[in-house]
Amino acid sequence: MSNQSIIFFDIDGTLLDFDKKLPESTKKAIFDLKARGHEVAIATGRAPFMFDDIREELEIDxxxxxxxxxxxxxxxxxxxxxxxxDALLQLTQTALEQNNPLVYMDADDMRASVPEEDEMITTSIHTLKVNKFPTYDPLYHQGREMYQCLLFCIGDAEKKYEQExxxxxxxxxxxxxxxxxxxxGSxxxxxxxxxxxxxxxxxxxYAFxxxxxxxxxxxxIYNSVAMGNAEPEAKAVARHITKSVDENGILHGLQMVGLLD
Incomplete structure (x- = not known):
């Protein structure tokens, strides 16, 4: 354990580039880390069923x-x-009144609160380039454990939800x-x-x-690394800043912190 480290990687904009592809330099770096005895993990906002292909490709469990x-x-x-x-039930009622669709997400699947193919749901989820898409089930959250919801709204509309x-x-x-x-939760x-x-x-x-x-x-995380393409708020709190994801940012960052040569 004395020479072993654990490294957590975000997915979108970190492991995956802007085209949702895994750079070859990143894949090689992950396997180099594991070959050196380090523990490699993922830390993402995605649902488990939204990155099983990445886990399989990188052999991360x-x-x-x-x-x-x-x-x-x-x-x-x-x-x-x-x-x-109870709070989720109240959120559902408020969101329906405000015409803000919801997607309910548990460990295995996701369902939408609106029946038709909503433009905001379609546009945003398609940017993830995943094979799964929510179908309609407004009661899906009842009797199940939901770990996250997606609330679809624009501008700063979430401010009123934060207050309530x-x-x-x-x-x-x-x-x-x-x-x-x-x-x-974070x-x-x-x-x-x-x-x-x-x-x-x-x-x-370590975390990227x-x-x-x-x-x-x-x-x-003590050894934190923000990508070169990171939001300003992320860069402001990170100990290190590497290159952009499309400039071999993961490999560069791992070399910068001394985990790879």
Whole structure:
């Protein structure tokens, strides 16, 4: 353990480039890390079913998904933090009144609150270039554990939701969509469940990210690296800043912090 580190990677804009492709230099770097005995993990806002192909390609079975609400260590679920059911019911009612669609997400699937193919849902989810798309089931959240919702709204419309729903956090990930999370839930919190269980000291913890949902992670992890394409808020709290994802940013960052030659 003395020379072993754990490295957490965000997916979109970090592992994957702007075309949602995995750069060859990044793939090689991940396998080089593992060959040196390091633990490699993913920390993402995506649902588990939205990146199973990436996990398979990179042979990674430890991950923090749903921005920290569903955590898996070496193939075993070790922590879950679902949305409050009563508050979610109230959110559903308010969102319908405001004509803001919702997508409910559990560990296995996602369903939409509106029947027709909504433009905001279609536009934002298609940017992820995933094979799955939500079908209509307005009651899907009832009797199930939901770990995240997508609220579809534009501008700063989430501000009114923030004021009304104190048990949720609202984090924008797309001009048309906001992640709805349990209050205080974050990648940082989910990561801590893994590092505590494995016993990694803070100086042996690394994290790479680029988005607003990476801010808490980059603030908490001792060896944090923001991508060159990262949001200003992410760069402001990171210990290091590497090159852009499309400029071999992962490889450069790992070399910069001394994990690879």
């Amino acid at each position: 430890t991950y923090v998904s749903y921005n920290g609400q569903y955590v898996v260590l070496r193939g075993e679920v070790i922590y879950t933090n679902p949305l409050d059911k 729903f104190k048990s949720f956090d609202f984090i924008r990930w797309h001009p048309m969509s906001v992640d709805v999370l349990p209050k205080g 990648k940082a919190h989910g990561i801590a469940k893994i590092t505590e269980k494995l016993g990694f000291p803070e100086e042996r913890q 990210g680029d988005g607003l949902n990476d801010v808490e992670m980059l603030k908490q």
